[in-house]
Amino acid sequence: MPLPLYLLALAVFAMGTSEFMLAGLIPDIASDLGVSVGTAGLLTSAFAVGMVVGAPLVAALSRNRPGRAGLVGFVVLFAAAHVVGAVTANFAVLVATRIVAALANAGFLALALTTATALVPPDKKGRALAVLLSGTTVATIAGVPGGSVLGALLGWRATFWAVAALCVPAAVGILAGIPRRPVRDDRPGAPALRSELAQLGNPGLLLVMLLxxxxxxxxxxxxxxxxxxxxxxxGLGDLWISVALVLFGTGSFVGVTVAGRLSDRRPGLVVAGGGPLLLIGWLALAVVAEHPGALLVLVFAQGALSFALGGTLIARVLYAAPGAPTMAGSYATSALNIGATAGPLIAATTLDTRAGDLGPLVSSALLVAMALLIALPFRGRAGLVR
Structure with a gap:
């Protein structure tokens, strides 16, 4: 894989740290700003909503502009949003900064996906996506747990300052290593925007986005x-949150790395093998969550399976939209973040039920079951037969 891909992954690492870090900070933010834990969890959904709306919008606006300038601009905007978030004492303002940061992240990721696929041969899209996603998984291994520890020691605001600081080397790396145009971007000209948007009428593309x-x-x-x-x-202490996040992140790195080598050639194998195991794992986690050892082992396993399956499906979005070379990245980004929006909203409704803190785990199991029930009869149309 070419070096510029890893420079893009560095920026994804900074942005992934921000996107995932709230998992370890929600209780502290809720306490500091005087809102419930469920309400504070909506910060994750606010970020995801910005990603869903921002990905296609920003991709459409920047599709004919040099990639490097757009990538750097989005990184700078992302950093600025975190500076404002670090100093605010108002929950509504914090939500607004998450939306702005998400718009910047969405624009960056849409451009980065398009750039990545132009840097590699057409049959290596899955591996290119795996390199980009490795930035996110390394964020869950190092950045997010580090942010959780920093938050526990210095308060949640310190993590926002740290993310803003991470954006500096990311921007410098992009300026130094990314060409103005992707080196393999030798298309005579991108299709008209209307033609690229028309790809959303393709049932196969919509199906794999849904999955x-x-x-x-x-x-x-x-x-x-x-x-x-x-x-x-x-019943573990607060610092064990960081341990759990490290395990989830390590598993996600393993999962996306292994699946990245299979998603181009054998996506059906990843879904058929990983899907049922992911379903069983969420159910098992809900059953044994009171036992710390079993909890931590399953957190690692679920991280690996979630990113292996999710990364493979998102790679299929890029394959299913060959007629949208500048917009396919935004379709993949939107699919990811529609899920990231809906997931916490669904899970939050279970916290006040008899399931309590285990409600989100049961919700995850039901969502995976729904995906498998949809994928099974339509696996050919989704490109998952191999």
Whole structure:
């Protein structure tokens, strides 16, 4: 894989740290700003809503502009949103900064996906996507747990300052290493925007977007509310939240790396093998969450399976939209974040039920089951037969 892909992954690392770090900060933010844990969890959904809306909008506006300038601009905007978030004492303002940061993240990721696929041969899209997603998974291994520890020691605002600081080397790396235009972007000209948007009428594309969104909803449903499971259900201390996040992140890195080598050639194998295991894992986690050892082992396993399955499905979005070379990245980004929006919202409704802190885990299991029930009869149309 070419070096510029890893420079893009560095920026994805900074943005992924921000997107996922709230999983370890929700209780502190809720306490500091005087809102409930469920309400604070909506910060994750606010970020995801900005990603859903921003990805196609920003991709359409920047499709004919040099990629490097747009990428750097989005990183700078992302950093500025975190500076404002770090100093505000108003929950509504914090929500607004999450939306602005999400718009910047969405624009960056849409451009980065388009750039990545132009940097590699057409049959390596899955591996290119795996490199980009590795930035996110490394964020869950190092950035997010580090932010959780920083938040526990210095307060949640310190993590916002840290994310803003991470954006500086990311921007410098992009300026230094990314060409003005992708080196393999030798298309005579991108199709008209109307033609690219018309790809959304393709049933196969819509199906694989739905599957990717549903699996990602399952991931975010539990990941957003993992901290209460660790501290309340399992009875562990606050610093064990960071341990759980490291394990989830390590598993996600393993999953996306392994699946990245299979998603181009054998996507059906990943879905058929990983899907049922992911479903069983969420159910098992809900049953044994009171036992710290079993909880931590399953957190690792669920991280691996979630990202293996989700990453494979999102890679299929890029394959299913060959007629949208500048917009396909935004379709993949929107699918990811429709799931990230819906997952925490669904999970939040279960917190006040008899299931309590385990409600999000049950929600994740039901979402994966729904995805499998949809994928099974339509796997050929979704490109999942191999």
């Amino acid at each position: 990717g969104a549903t699996v990602n909803a399952a991931t975010f449903a539990s990941f957003t509310f993992l901290a209460p499971v660790v501290t309340e259900t399992a």
